[in-house]
Amino acid sequence: MTGLRLTLTGICHAYRDLTVLDGIDLTVEPGEVTVLVGPSGCGKSTLLGIAGGLLQPSAGRVAVDGDIPDDCLNPLTYVFQDFALLPWRSVADNIALVLGKCPNPAARVAEVLALTGLTEFADAWPKQLSGGMRQRVGIARALAVRPACLLMDEPLSALDAQTRDLLLEEFSAIVARAGTTTLYVTHNLAEAVRLGQQIVVLSRRPGRVREIVRIDRPLTGRTARDPDLVAMEEHLWRTIRDDAAAAERERIDGKA
Amino acid sequence: MARLDGPVRFRGGGFAPRDNRWASAGTLLGLVGLWQMAASAGLIKSLFLPPPIAIGAALWQLIVSGVLWQHLSASLVRLAWGWTSGTFFGIGMGLAVGLWSACRSPGMAVVAALFPIPKIALVPLFIVWFGIGEGSKIATLAFGVFFPTVIATAGAVDNVPRGLIRMGQSFGLSTAAIVRTIVLPGALPAILSGFRVTSSIAIVLLVAAEMIGAEQGIGAFVLSAGNLYDTDNLLAGIVVLSLLGLLVAWAIGQLERALLAWR
Numbered sequence: 001m002t003g004l005r006l007t008l009t010g011i012c013h014a015y016r017d018l019t020v021l022d023g024i025d026l027t028v029e030p031g032e033v034t035v036l037v038g039p040s041g042c043g044k045s046t047l048l049g050i051a052g053g054l055l056q057p058s059a060g061r062v063a064v065d066g067d068i069p070d071d072c073l074n075p076l077t078y079v080f081q082d083f084a085l086l087p088w089r090s091v092a093d094n095i096a097l098v099l100g101k102c103p104n105p106a107a108r109v110a111e112v113l114a115l116t117g118l119t120e121f122a123d124a125w126p127k128q129l130s131g132g133m134r135q136r137v138g139i140a141r142a143l144a145v146r147p148a149c150l151l152m153d154e155p156l157s158a159l160d161a162q163t164r165d166l167l168l169e170e171f172s173a174i175v176a177r178a179g180t181t182t183l184y185v186t187h188n189l190a191e192a193v194r195l196g197q198q199i200v201v202l203s204r205r206p207g208r209v210r211e212i213v214r215i216d217r218p219l220t221g222r223t224a225r226d227p228d229l230v231a232m233e234e235h236l237w238r239t240i241r242d243d244a245a246a247a248e249r250e251r252i253d254g255k256a
Numbered sequence: 257m258a259r260l261d262g263p264v265r266f267r268g269g270g271f272a273p274r275d276n277r278w279a280s281a282g283t284l285l286g287l288v289g290l291w292q293m294a295a296s297a298g299l300i301k302s303l304f305l306p307p308p309i310a311i312g313a314a315l316w317q318l319i320v321s322g323v324l325w326q327h328l329s330a331s332l333v334r335l336a337w338g339w340t341s342g343t344f345f346g347i348g349m350g351l352a353v354g355l356w357s358a359c360r361s362p363g364m365a366v367v368a369a370l371f372p373i374p375k376i377a378l379v380p381l382f383i384v385w386f387g388i389g390e391g392s393k394i395a396t397l398a399f400g401v402f403f404p405t406v407i408a409t410a411g412a413v414d415n416v417p418r419g420l421i422r423m424g425q426s427f428g429l430s431t432a433a434i435v436r437t438i439v440l441p442g443a444l445p446a447i448l449s450g451f452r453v454t455s456s457i458a459i460v461l462l463v464a465a466e467m468i469g470a471e472q473g474i475g476a477f478v479l480s481a482g483n484l485y486d487t488d489n490l491l492a493g494i495v496v497l498s499l500l501g502l503l504v505a506w507a508i509g510q511l512e513r514a515l516l517a518w519r
Contacts, residue, residue, distance in 0.1 A: 084423035088441045
């Protein structure tokens with residue numbers, strides 16, 4: 001498989017005295033979707049931030065190796081939970097913003113708008129769009145730079161269940177077609193088994209790799225009702241259930 | 257056990273005041289009308305408070321004689337230079353304070369130390385530094401506008417969602433591009449709100465500076481009319497200042513409408 005491999009070695013991270021991640025070793029294989037799951041506060045988003053170079057780890061190293069497309073403008077590209085769209089720019093301008101080095105940005109914008117079904121909303125302001133449409137713009141913006149690796153931070157968590165299912169289908173089709181290496185953070189286990197080829201379970205804080213499981217089935221054709229995926233989802237829930245409950249108690253104690 | 261029977265009483269609504277321009281104009285016109293009626297009935301002596309018709313007549317006289325423009329043009333030039341320069345440097349320093357740690361603490365220390373000083377108290381010093389001419393008046397305005405602009409701009413930059421800045425960084429935008437495309441547009445609403453405050457401050461300081469050392473200007477005109485107990489002209493000058501304030505507020509409103517259409 002061609003593409004970019006992302007290797008995280010001995011990643012530790014602390015916010016002042018609070019250790020969030022402790023000795024994470026992880027390889028995101030080229031062209032695969034690796035999903036990070038774990039209880040609240042286990043450091044999933046922190047790990048994604050470190051993988052994308054937005055956070056400096058307290059210890060450890062992130063390395064990439066592999067081929068990137070000739071027209072790639074941003075090898076490691078984020079998709080944000082809250083969409084991170086500029087409210088003062090239209091949909092098309094939000095996408096064009098990140099195409100500064102592209103020789104023909106208008107064509108690239110038109111292409112990703114068509115790919116994500118947004119062509120007729122090119123001139124709309126973000127506030128005029130639903131949550132699902134906004135995240136479509138976020139995904140279109142990410143695809144516009146021809147990423148070698150997508151880093152997705154709970155991209156569907158702010159959406160309602162129906163929109164989430166629809167976007168999940170679209171996104172898995174897009175990723176399957178493009179074969180883009182993807183590191184995907186979610187707290188939703190159903191989402192994890194629908195998208196993940198490698199699922200990494202983190203323990204509660206400080207986050208450590210508790211288990212890595214593989215689902216060696218193509219992304220296309222997976223449904224929420226597939227028995228093997230349902231069984232995997234139950235297995236993952238059993239794995240993190242106690243940690244999730246403990247993390248929740250910790251959160252309540254911390255607030256008291 | 258109590259029993260409920262009947263329609264559910266509406267408990268929502270309210271807490272959403274709306275503007276009504278007719279009510280605003282009607283209130284002002286009503287007050288002016290009452291004032292005129294009280295003066296016509298002899299309830300108010302015209303030396304203490306001239307009736308609106310007398311003020312209007314004085315204002316008309318000032319317009320046709322060209323005296324108003326003579327004073328107003330001098331004031332507008334000072335206002336434009338003073339406000340623009342104070343705003344320009346204020347936004348620059350506000351951005352620096354909002355964006356860079358090296359500027360933040362020193363910048364805020366200077367602002368905290370100098371902002372509370374009544375700027376009028378500095379006019380004699382500015383006259384020593386810049387002379388009795390235009391320099392001292394423009395400096396007074398610029399100084400008065402500078403500090404609130406720094407505070408408004410730095411606060412506006414602080415309030416730009418960091419997630420948007422991280423987005424720009426994650427796509428490899430340069431620092432200059434992030435400032436130009438994310439920070440400045442994101443800070444613009446609060447900066448424009450600051451303009452409303454600083455334009456009012458500038459008008460107040462303009463009048464004060466012109467009262468201290470000027471022959472031309474609305475402030476000088478008002479002071480001279482007051483010294484002569486010419487209350488018709490004194491209030492005509494004050495009406496001009498009020499209209500100037502309204503005009504500036506309207507212009508800022510138009511600027512907001514043009515630049516913040518996305519809201």
